[in-house]
Amino acid sequence: MISIQSLSKSFGGVKAVNGCSFDIEQGTITGLIGPNGAGKTTLFNMIAGAFAPTSGKIIYQGQDVTGLRADQLFHKGIVRTFQIPHEFERMTALENLMMVPPGQNGENLFRTWFSWAGVRNQEREVRKKGEEVLEFLQLTHIRDELAGNLSGGQKKLLELGRTMMTEAKVVLLDEPGAGVNRTLLAKLAEMIKQLRDERGYTFALIEHDMDLIAHLCDPVVCMAQGAVLCQGDFESVRSNEEVLEAYLGSSAHQETEGKA
Numbered sequence: 001m002i003s004i005q006s007l008s009k010s011f012g013g014v015k016a017v018n019g020c021s022f023d024i025e026q027g028t029i030t031g032l033i034g035p036n037g038a039g040k041t042t043l044f045n046m047i048a049g050a051f052a053p054t055s056g057k058i059i060y061q062g063q064d065v066t067g068l069r070a071d072q073l074f075h076k077g078i079v080r081t082f083q084i085p086h087e088f089e090r091m092t093a094l095e096n097l098m099m100v101p102p103g104q105n106g107e108n109l110f111r112t113w114f115s116w117a118g119v120r121n122q123e124r125e126v127r128k129k130g131e132e133v134l135e136f137l138q139l140t141h142i143r144d145e146l147a148g149n150l151s152g153g154q155k156k157l158l159e160l161g162r163t164m165m166t167e168a169k170v171v172l173l174d175e176p177g178a179g180v181n182r183t184l185l186a187k188l189a190e191m192i193k194q195l196r197d198e199r200g201y202t203f204a205l206i207e208h209d210m211d212l213i214a215h216l217c218d219p220v221v222c223m224a225q226g227a228v229l230c231q232g233d234f235e236s237v238r239s240n241e242e243v244l245e246a247y248l249g250s251s252a253h254q255e256t257e258g259k260a
């Protein structure tokens with residue numbers, strides 16, 4: 001689905017990503033792990049079009065998409081979840097979903113004047129789709145709740161729901177488990193699997209919670225110092241000595257920095 005080829009990104013003298021290569025196969029839930037500062041977020045930002053690589057290529061469904069902007073990639077089906085924006089917290093869960101589809105007629109004043117019926121129809125369809133998404137996520141009971149009042153886990157589910165309002169093919173999740181209680185985490189994991197199985201989504205996710213990685217991801221790609229250290233199923237990555245060293249090295253480094 002996505003082939004990352006010798007990708008690098010430097011910020012001044014810092015090589016955040018340094019010759020990173022791996023494939024995200026269609027229909028997988030690929031987990032990206034690695035110690036702090038390994039380059040995971042920077043890599044995600046490049047795949048999602050937040051910034052262009054310094055060198056290397058990103059091939060998506062056989063097409064070179066290196067350097068395309070986030071909105072261009074969004075229209076091709078590469079969707080990244082983001083925290084619900086501050087101003088959206090004052091909207092209900094359903095309204096948050098209804099805000100997602102791009103280019104709604106209702107946003108265009110001229111079309112609004114000339115085609116009220118069209119706008120009404122489209123709004124009705126978007127509302128219906130939003131309600132279906134809430135039902136799928138078993139969130140119908142919080143339909144009219146303000147997003148700002150939702151728990152961390154409910155917000156994560158709603159963020160996942162926002163991707164379902166689009167024509168997503170690849171969904172990039174940045175630490176979906178962060179701040180989510182165990183019960184909702186299990187539900188979130190089930191929803192991700194269900195979206196893969198029933199809607200054919202491909203997922204790539206950055207995660208520090210190893211339980212979630214073990215439960216959800218195959219393959220797991222471990223990054224260190226901007227490159228891929230190893231990849232494979234969770235067990236093989238977990239028992240890899242270089243991986244252990246990378247994690248231990250990084251925590252020892254942090255401890256030393258903390259003491260300094």
Ligand SMILES: Nc1ncnc2c1ncn2[C@@H]1O[C@H](COP(=O)(O)OP(=O)(O)OP(=O)(O)O)[C@@H](O)[C@H]1O
Nearest residue numbers: 011014015016034035036037038039040041042043
């Ligand atoms: N905008 C930036 N400007 C300068 N340096 C940056 C920038 N973004 C990231 N870096 C540096 O690039 C390296 C990789 O950072 P990145 O955030 O991609 O790692 P990460 O694996 O996501 O870490 P974490 O797990 O802590 O989020 C780090 O040394 C970081 O300080």
